[in-house]
Amino acid sequence: MKYETVIGLEVHVQLDTKTKAFCGCSTDFGGQPNTRTCPVCLGFPGSLPVMNKTAFAYAIKVALALNCKVQEYTKFDRKNYFYPDLPKAYQISQYDLPLSRDGFLDIHMDDGPKRIGIRRVHMEEDAGKLIHAEDVSLVDFNRTGIPLLEIVSEPDISSVQEAYEYLVELKSLLEYLDVSDCDMEKGSLRCDANVSLRQEGLKTLGVKVELKNMNSFKGVREALSFEIERQGNLLDVGKPIVQETRLWDTGKLQTFSMRTKEEAQDYRYFPEPDLPPFIISAREIEEAKAAIPELPRQKLVRFMRDYGLTQRDVKILIASREDADYAEECFKAYARPDVKPIANWLIGPLLSEANTRNGGLRVLKVSKDDLLELVSFVEKGQISYLSAKSVLTEMIDTRKAPGAIIKEKNLAQVSDSESLNAIADDVIKENLKSVNDYKQGKAGAIMFLVGQVMKKSQGKANPKAVQEILKRRLSDA
Numbered sequence: 001m002k003y004e005t006v007i008g009l010e011v012h013v014q015l016d017t018k019t020k021a022f023c024g025c026s027t028d029f030g031g032q033p034n035t036r037t038c039p040v041c042l043g044f045p046g047s048l049p050v051m052n053k054t055a056f057a058y059a060i061k062v063a064l065a066l067n068c069k070v071q072e073y074t075k076f077d078r079k080n081y082f083y084p085d086l087p088k089a090y091q092i093s094q095y096d097l098p099l100s101r102d103g104f105l106d107i108h109m110d111d112g113p114k115r116i117g118i119r120r121v122h123m124e125e126d127a128g129k130l131i132h133a134e135d136v137s138l139v140d141f142n143r144t145g146i147p148l149l150e151i152v153s154e155p156d157i158s159s160v161q162e163a164y165e166y167l168v169e170l171k172s173l174l175e176y177l178d179v180s181d182c183d184m185e186k187g188s189l190r191c192d193a194n195v196s197l198r199q200e201g202l203k204t205l206g207v208k209v210e211l212k213n214m215n216s217f218k219g220v221r222e223a224l225s226f227e228i229e230r231q232g233n234l235l236d237v238g239k240p241i242v243q244e245t246r247l248w249d250t251g252k253l254q255t256f257s258m259r260t261k262e263e264a265q266d267y268r269y270f271p272e273p274d275l276p277p278f279i280i281s282a283r284e285i286e287e288a289k290a291a292i293p294e295l296p297r298q299k300l301v302r303f304m305r306d307y308g309l310t311q312r313d314v315k316i317l318i319a320s321r322e323d324a325d326y327a328e329e330c331f332k333a334y335a336r337p338d339v340k341p342i343a344n345w346l347i348g349p350l351l352s353e354a355n356t357r358n359g360g361l362r363v364l365k366v367s368k369d370d371l372l373e374l375v376s377f378v379e380k381g382q383i384s385y386l387s388a389k390s391v392l393t394e395m396i397d398t399r400k401a402p403g404a405i406i407k408e409k410n411l412a413q414v415s416d417s418e419s420l421n422a423i424a425d426d427v428i429k430e431n432l433k434s435v436n437d438y439k440q441g442k443a444g445a446i447m448f449l450v451g452q453v454m455k456k457s458q459g460k461a462n463p464k465a466v467q468e469i470l471k472r473r474l475s476d477a
């Protein structure tokens with residue numbers, strides 16, 4: 001049987017404010033357990049919440065960047081449930097009048113863009129953290145009350161790859177907006193998924209299963225793939241899908257049932273009496289709009305148009321705002337119509353150096369001038385590409401200029417024919433079989449000989465010059 005996959009994602013993102021959503025406690029990660037708490041976030045009777053202005057402004061900014069309609073009138077509600085990490089026994093959230101609704105996010109698949117609807121973006125507060133040790137369970141309330149945004153997509157996602165692209169795009173957008181560090185390992189970005197299957201062509205949705213505990217992009221991919229297969233197998237043999245919440249087990253690589261899914265009425269939502277409703281003015285919305293920088297989608301289109309680069313290359317270069325800014329500085333300084341050589345250096349050697357140092361291009365601290373100088377050494381044939389890569393590593397480690405390193409390490413390419421001729425003659429003598437192959441028309445054999453000359457010159461010979469010399473020598477003989 002053929003099935004269509006229907007996925008909706010709920011992303012929770014911690015807002016990067018200095019203090020918590022409704023009190024003055026610090027939101028810094030780490031710290032001794034239960035030291036960043038007060039009567040408000042511990043839910044002491046008589047304590048009152050006060051809205052964090054910055055969190056509210058961030059939420060509006062995100063909603064607008066996701067093309068949502070920010071509501072003029074919004075209020076907060078209590079979502080009631082008992083759990084040891086929730087000292088108030090309710091979470092302040094938003095129910096029927098969320099901050100914003102009806103937006104979208106465009107993702108870029110290889111076969112073109114796809115629009116994923118955003119049902120709502122609302123504000124709420126985080127719960128504490130339970131730590132399960134051998135014989136005991138411990139609770140840390142430092143995280144309790146950290147401002148969260150919940151971003152709920154429409155069930156428009158129809159494959160694992162689309163879900164992945166959506167998360168990558170959303171994370172990049174949030175980073176561009178500078179509202180969260182989006183660190184999945186620290187839990188600042190978390191993702192739940194609703195997954196169902198339906199027979200191809202049918203309009204009605206199948207029974208959906210909620211997936212939780214996917215703590216990485218890899219986890220999301222694996223859990224969704226597993227769940228789609230599990231549901232397909234059940235449907236194939238005519239067994240029903242149970243509406244439930246399932247947890248992803250990163251060790252066993254499978255999902256298992258946690259509980260049957262709660263319905264909204266189970267939470268007994270009611271308006272939060274300690275916070276007034278909020279009226280958001282047109283001016284506030286305009287101000288928030290003005291604070292939105294150029295977003296990844298716009299940058300992608302502009303980079304492809306202005307610099308003539310492919311979608312694939314641009315996606316890599318603009319994954320973070322900092323990298324994109326650095327790339328653009330380099331392109332401008334290069335000042336030539338075709339910036340592809342610089343883009344290749346950035347995407348290749350520089351990003352790979354950055355990855356080994358766990359950062360973006362900026363951590364390398366290579367100035368655009370030094371990079372351009374290095375590239376120009378290669379373009380003029382003064383050093384080989386291979387040497388240039390080792391010069392780059394040295395530049396990063398020592399902060400020296402490329403020219404100085406080339407001189408110091410004696411890396412300048414040998415192009416003068418006298419010394420190259422001598423090496424070429426040796427190589428010809430030592431590799432008569434390849435020489436014969438070449439003479440009998442195997443053009444590729446020359447590359448082997450070039451390689452041998454390169455080896456003998458310890459990589460310093462100019463490969464172009466070597467090839468010319470070899471061709472001349474072999475046609476003479």
Ligand SMILES: [Zn+2]
Pocket residue numbers: 020023024025036037038039040041042145
């Ligand atoms: Zn507090």
